[in-house]
Amino acid sequence: MIKVENVVKTFQGRGQIVRAVDDVSLEISKGEVVVIIGPSGSGKSTCLRCMNGLESFESGSICIDGLNLADRRTDINRVRREVGMVFQQFNLFPHKTVLENLCLAQQVVHGRKRSEAQQKARALLNKVGLAFKEDEYPSRLSGGQQQRVAIARALAMNPKVMLFDEPTSALDPEMVGEVLDVMKQLAAEGMTMVVVTHEMGFAREVADRVLFMDQGKIVEEGTPEHFFTNPQEDRTKLFLNQVL
Amino acid sequence: MQSQKALWPWKLLLAAIILMMAAGIWGATKQIDYTWRWQRVPQYFIYQSETLQPIPFDGRVHKIVEADKSALLTLESDTGETLEISVDTKTLEVSEGDELFEGDYLGSISEWRFGPLLQGLGVTLWISFFSGIIGMALGLVIGLCRISSNYCVRHLAILYVELIRGTPLLVQIFIFYFFLGTVFDLNRHVAGIGALAIFSGAYVAEIIRAGIQSVPRGQMEAARSLGMTVPQAMKNIILPQAIKRTLPPLAGQFISLIKDSSLVSVIAITDLTKGGREVITSTFATFEVWFTVAAMYLILTSLLSQIIFWMERRFAVSD
Ligand SMILES: Nc1ncnc2c1ncn2[C@@H]1O[C@H](COP(=O)(O)OP(=O)(O)O)[C@@H](O)[C@H]1O
Ligand SMILES: [Mg+2]
Numbered sequence: 286m287i288k289v290e291n292v293v294k295t296f297q298g299r300g301q302i303v304r305a306v307d308d309v310s311l312e313i314s315k316g317e318v319v320v321i322i323g324p325s326g327s328g329k330s331t332c333l334r335c336m337n338g339l340e341s342f343e344s345g346s347i348c349i350d351g352l353n354l355a356d357r358r359t360d361i362n363r364v365r366r367e368v369g370m371v372f373q374q375f376n377l378f379p380h381k382t383v384l385e386n387l388c389l390a391q392q393v394v395h396g397r398k399r400s401e402a403q404q405k406a407r408a409l410l411n412k413v414g415l416a417f418k419e420d421e422y423p424s425r426l427s428g429g430q431q432q433r434v435a436i437a438r439a440l441a442m443n444p445k446v447m448l449f450d451e452p453t454s455a456l457d458p459e460m461v462g463e464v465l466d467v468m469k470q471l472a473a474e475g476m477t478m479v480v481v482t483h484e485m486g487f488a489r490e491v492a493d494r495v496l497f498m499d500q501g502k503i504v505e506e507g508t509p510e511h512f513f514t515n516p517q518e519d520r521t522k523l524f525l526n527q528v529l
Numbered sequence: 530m531q532s533q534k535a536l537w538p539w540k541l542l543l544a545a546i547i548l549m550m551a552a553g554i555w556g557a558t559k560q561i562d563y564t565w566r567w568q569r570v571p572q573y574f575i576y577q578s579e580t581l582q583p584i585p586f587d588g589r590v591h592k593i594v595e596a597d598k599s600a601l602l603t604l605e606s607d608t609g610e611t612l613e614i615s616v617d618t619k620t621l622e623v624s625e626g627d628e629l630f631e632g633d634y635l636g637s638i639s640e641w642r643f644g645p646l647l648q649g650l651g652v653t654l655w656i657s658f659f660s661g662i663i664g665m666a667l668g669l670v671i672g673l674c675r676i677s678s679n680y681c682v683r684h685l686a687i688l689y690v691e692l693i694r695g696t697p698l699l700v701q702i703f704i705f706y707f708f709l710g711t712v713f714d715l716n717r718h719v720a721g722i723g724a725l726a727i728f729s730g731a732y733v734a735e736i737i738r739a740g741i742q743s744v745p746r747g748q749m750e751a752a753r754s755l756g757m758t759v760p761q762a763m764k765n766i767i768l769p770q771a772i773k774r775t776l777p778p779l780a781g782q783f784i785s786l787i788k789d790s791s792l793v794s795v796i797a798i799t800d801l802t803k804g805g806r807e808v809i810t811s812t813f814a815t816f817e818v819w820f821t822v823a824a825m826y827l828i829l830t831s832l833l834s835q836i837i838f839w840m841e842r843r844f845a846v847s848d
Contacts, residue, residue, distance in 0.1 A: 339750055365698075366756035376751035380769050389765060390755035442755055 286326045286477050287313040287336065287446060290298045293344035294331055302337065305331040306342065307501030318478045320488040320509075323498035324524055329481040332498070333448045336479070337368040359457075366394060373451040375431040377423040382417040383410070383434050394442065402441075409437040409475030413467050429460030433467055438440055440471075449480040485529060488511060545652035558816065566814050570821055573808045579637045582616050584671060590627045590635075602635055649804025650825055656718070656800060657787045660725035664786065665779075667726060668733025673763070675738045686734065693731035699792050701728055706796040721793035729786045736782060740775035741767055773844045780837035784830045789824075 294306040305328045313319050321329050334340040335491065336347060338354055346355040352364050378386050387406035391397045397405070410416045410489045411501040413433040423431055432452055439447060465487050472478055472491045482488065488495055489509045497505040497512070497520075505512075505521045513529075516522050558565070588606035600618045605611050616636030623635055643651070674686035693701070705724035706717060715723070744767050752762035794803035805822040809815050 337754055339753060362756050368754070370751075370754035372747060372751065374745075374747050376745075376747035378748065378751070378766055378770075380773065390752070390757060393761050393765060394756040408791055438755070490595055 320492040328501040369444035646806040649801040653801040663726035663728030667730030669735035672737030738769035
């Protein structure tokens, strides 16, 4: 489903070159839920952003469902349609109502009819438990509700893969649960997911595989079991000691 | 809890200060022995013009039908043609059966006409309107070029903005009229509108650029991650938010434009300012006319502010 091979991404920052993603390779098969953990600045976001073409990379290749992102001839917008992304800061469109947030891209990108888009949108809002908020503007919703809308908005495009970049980090603690519940439900339905998170409980419960990243590299990889019982690398142990 | 402070002493003070300033102006004009002739001004807004009506041929008045206000004359020429002309009853100078020569006056017609001040206001309005629309479109395009990722396009836009913002509008109007106007054979109105549009376009471009850049990066990323192309995202997501944020500075820009349009009077376009000058040459009521012209600009600009204020409230529903 996703095949990342030797990807390198560097940033030119104040005289020195930052290797944000440093020779990362990984493979994710259909229906798998992969959780990426790691300290701040280790390149987790950049890695995710490379996977849906928000960030270009210097070398290596990323294939998503057979589409090669490194190939100039690939239609990048087609890749993005297949890959949904949920951001830490929700990034809902503030000038549109909840329903419009879900319908807009369907109509613009997929050329769906208004009624068809609304039907799909309402079904998804039902699923995330926010059907009663369809006419509200995002600024009137709580953080947890906004994030659930953002998830529904990504799902409206029928993505084959969902990427989550710290979806609960900007939320008040009491709202984390409702968002994680939606994500668990999604995982149970067999969605292929890559989740960057600090929620170890979620990783333990839902992840098929956990990756630990540090300084742009994947340091350790394994089942949640492996991570929480006997991590091998020193850096992993240090990090887990800090967050658990 | 501190109760609301009484406002009325300050209102009183404000009124007193304004009154004092008015008195000061009045006193100053007393010193220089100026006679105010406000009664001369209204006729330059709107006036009744009398047009004398001559008979176009040698002939006689066949019949006159007099009504309350106007009289209908049926004229018969020596060669047998008939013609109907109406004049105001009060001014009727002939009676039935009179023999007349070509060019003799039958009477006159009076009608209401706009004076130079209202005509000038009209010119100011449509010049500002068209240069505003063109300037807005130009500014939008240049503003988008200004943040383009293409080096050449971006720098062309920067060059345009810097050139226009770095030179006086008056000089631009002269260049536009005397140089470009001659080369491309433009009439003065086209040259005036063109100069104003290009001038305001540069400022609108900067406003639009700032507006677009004030929309959080995440908005574009979210739109792109949903599969929208850059133009789709611009049109549906970024610009609507940017325009909303830029409404107050854009309003300021258009108000400036209305005021700046007074400079086109230097290329002999009879706008409100030039209209005022013409009235002064025939009335010598210098102070009255300039105060009147100022008031007319003020009314125009405050109307515009009101409209923008109303639009802002409409847009504010999503906050
Ligand atoms: N747009 C950017 N410009 C310059 N440096 C960046 C940019 N984005 C990220 N970086 C750098 O890349 C590294 C990885 O960042 P990031 O992927 O955001 O880490 P994480 O999400 O794991 O916290 C950091 O050192 C960060 O400073
Ligand atoms: Mg991050």
